[in-house]
Amino acid sequence: MTFTNPKHGGNLSEAIQVHGIPFEDWLDMSTGISPWGYPVPSFTEQLWSQLPPPTERLIHAAKTYYGVDDRFLAPTPGSQLAIRLLADQFECSSVAVPRIGYQEHAHAWRLAGHEVKFYNTIEQLLAYVSTNAVEHVVVINPNNPTGDIVGLAELQSVLDNTQGTLIVDEAFGDLFDDTSALNLPAEKTIVLKSIGKFFGLAGARVGFIIGNHNAAKRLANLFEPWSLSGPSIAVSTLALEDSNWQDSHRQSLKSQSEKFRNTLLRVSNSYDLEIKGNSHLFFTLFGMKKNVDRLHRDLVKVAIWTRRYNADDPEYWLRMSLPNNINEFNSRIDDIGH
Template sequence: MLEHGGNLRDAALRFGRDDWLDLSTGINPHWYPVPALAGNAWHRLPEADPALARAAAEYYDAPLMLPVAGTQAAIQALPRLRPPSRVVVAAPSYAEHAHHWGRHGHSMRQVPYAELDAALPACDVMVVCNPNNPTGATVPPQQLLGWAAQLAARGGWLVVDEAFGDTARDASVAAHSGQTGLIVLRSVGKFFGLAGVRLGFVAAQPALLNELADLLGPWTVSGPAQEIALAALRDRAWQSAMRRQLGDSGARLHRLLAEHHIDSSGCALFQWWPEPRAEQFWQHMAERGIWVRLFQQAARGIRLGLPPDAAGWQRLEVALTEWTKEAA
């Protein structure tokens, strides 16, 4: 299995402490307040609730959406719905995409974001995270739609992973997901801070969604997850307030890093930078009980999520100050 953020058990095994400040995931530390659930949510088989798909389509501004057990389920299944194809996965990005396209008979290669346009004529499927995880870079919607049209003309797909798209709504192409060959993935785990419910959505043409649903089988999303997500997707007041809060917090994190001579990029939920001394920075933070995401493969760098409270911000600032002094 690939390594991901949020692996605090690994942190505890390596460094032997239990007071971790987990900044390794980019998940909103202020999760949606889960409502009380109906008693039978735990009892009944979780047949798909049409209200959930409608609420998701309205929230994400998409024509049609299929609920899945986290976008991870779709990432693992989509490569199985195509014959052997030439696949380009933008790099660096969420590693599960390249991992699964490479396992199902496809010819897969990873291409830097700046070279995607040039790579388009030689592929049948292109996979792009937008905003990108881990760098936060975005591709303009019109460029994505142009790529999708070119791929669709030869029976191809453009898969756009918008898991971090809730705070960058103008960059979304979900509204256009009814067009042939465009597949958009969304998640309630990041913005809503509900990674534990394992719920995401796929927007695409009806025929492709039917194929995906058949492959995934019945009861893919638990009853409690459906109830919780339905409340979160309908709560416009919470969503608006949280977007403002995360925008302020993301800007604060960017400023804090800049004060310590770190030139970072990212989105409202995390910051990333190519760190020449990435392993040393990761070690420095871990020794102080701060768990950050170390990238060593496609891009050597560090990703930092948002602290949850004033104590967390103070703890991060102290650790950064000590790092700056040591590096001087």
């Protein structure tokens, strides 16, 4: 059986090809990546010419940053590759995955031969696990694209009733430590982390798999040796060690996201859409298909690119990343219809 590859944001080349607007004119708000990335230093020529260095310092920095010194942690070439390969580490079974969420999860488990069952609410998920309708569970926290957050008590309930493994994708979780699955027992839990979103280093392709679970350890073996480039190891280590920058960046993201939400209220009211969730890196507007599509078309007219719903989603939505210049966004919004 063949499966269609999922669609993603960041596909600005598609927008350029379809709409004929040059690259430099677009305001790309389709990815959810922080528009203010960690400042990348200049690297020596030696860092490019030699094999990547050992990852011990990177691992120590990650364990300190995530507060998991007593857990197994391994770097991965981005959390996306970990998602794609993790399902292969389990014997074929059944897995619960959010109906609206990062599509690569369902895609990976299907490719590995597992039965995928979708859930729309935490109540439906709890019903699955309490009746043994599924063996494994995937939670995206906060969810991409809805921004919904599963609380720690609910995660614990899922874990208590799950026969297999709880996999929690926390790619957008850096601003939500209190709901992190890292607060749960590690033996049945695998947590996926990424430095691409909060740190704005998506191009480095660095993530982490965390949890005292044999599947995590088997997956980590696939990434040795030299799965991360020398520059990626260097910049990721610096970013994870720089607590002053992290604190400042958290405050800035929270402040800017609140300003952006106030701007989006005007947009959502004009198009009869509802703002849901808040990852501090993106907001998602939900509503009738005709209203979502009209907003998408109007934004394209002023060269704003966003991420739209998938064909099989039960609801219609438009995800909008935090822009690097809210005033520029406001100016373009004002031009719609003029």
